[in-house]
């Protein structure tokens with residue numbers, strides 16, 4: 001606890017010191033992207049990122065995803081010295097619920113958007129660290145949004161949607177049946193996690209419904225690529241203890257299509273949660289708000305899980321076709337051996353990737369998935 005206090009004081013001092021300096025922050029995420037991806041690094045980078053490197057405003061004009069990464073201060077008529085640290089639990093329309101040491105507050109995002117003079121989406125998302133000044137009962141004003149250590153995003157109606165931020169682990173949840181396993185969807189989530197420098201874990205749920213031997217070949221392919229993968233059943237409890245150990249004390253995001261058992265798994269890991277099961281998403285019934293409402297939930301044993309209901313389809317954001325092969329670990333050893341340097345590995349002659357598929361070095365299903373993602377489907 002005293003450790004926590006120290007950190008807060010430090011941040012507060014930094015906050016005062018930098019409030020008017022309006023320095024530009026280094027591109028933290030880029031620098032991070034070059035580094036080692038192990039979990040310890042993820043954790044230590046978080047500590048570094050909290051220290052005084054921030055910018056007054058996000059870059060709004062650029063078309064690059066940087067705009068969702070830099071911290072910024074908000075110019076509002078409140079006593080910024082009274083600000084306390086908080087974390088965004090969830091965002092509902094123009095209101096956001098923020099957890100602080102003094103309890104939960106509801107904050108309006110309207111003020112934030114006004115301050116930024118933009119209709120920028122994703123101004124705050126579940127997992128964001130912020131500073132707020134408590135106002136009326138249960139109401140507070142956001143005066144600062146900290147830089148995001150990392151974030152997971154997708155394309156939604158042609159625009160970027162940031163789903164959640166400041167994450168250690170991405171639990172890519174799929175069910176082996178009901179709904180049927182969609183390996184290509186898992187590959188998409190793997191790319192999104194890799195791009196965001198978030199350690200992925202593939203979680204195959206509902207193994208009680210099948211003979212485990214039937215999914216071994218599939219598991220083997222991802223396993224050989226070095227992706228951690230666990231077979232579980234929320235219904236029987238199989239594999240839950242292992243999962244509980246993996247998520248303990250960390251901040252994870254659970255992704256996966258509706259119905260695969262995300263809420264059931266959360267309940268199995270932490271029975272105090274009592275998440276609603278078999279309930280399809282938070283989507284507005286009129287279908288206007290098809291955006292995902294992610295929610296940051298504390299585990300009873302420490303750490304958090306971000307539940308992301310309602311992701312039916314996962315379109316990657318800001319991945320150009322030429323970039324896709326770089327995210328396929330199994331293709332990478334071959335892509336530089338093709339005859340044409342700009343080979344798309346689809347129709348070309350003397351394509352080392354196609355040869356590797358024919359020779360059994362690359363799994364056919366992974367190759368098909370690569371072609372699908374590369375073509376922008």
Ligand SMILES: Nc1nc2c(ncn2[C@@H]2O[C@H](COP(=O)(O)OP(=O)(O)O)[C@@H](O)[C@H]2O)c(=O)[nH]1
Pocket residue numbers: 205206207208209232233234235236257258259260261262263264265276277278279280
């Ligand atoms: N047989 C079986 N059914 C499960 C399992 N986990 C979840 N379900 C069922 O799958 C349905 C969807 O579960 P839910 O947790 O709401 O999925 P979510 O949409 O991903 O949160 C519910 O009817 C659950 O009872 C499992 O391990 N085995």
Ligand SMILES: [Mg+2]
Pocket residue numbers: 262263264276277278279281309
């Ligand atoms: Mg659910």
Ligand SMILES: [Zn+2]
Pocket residue numbers: 335338339343344345346348350351352353354
């Ligand atoms: Zn090729």
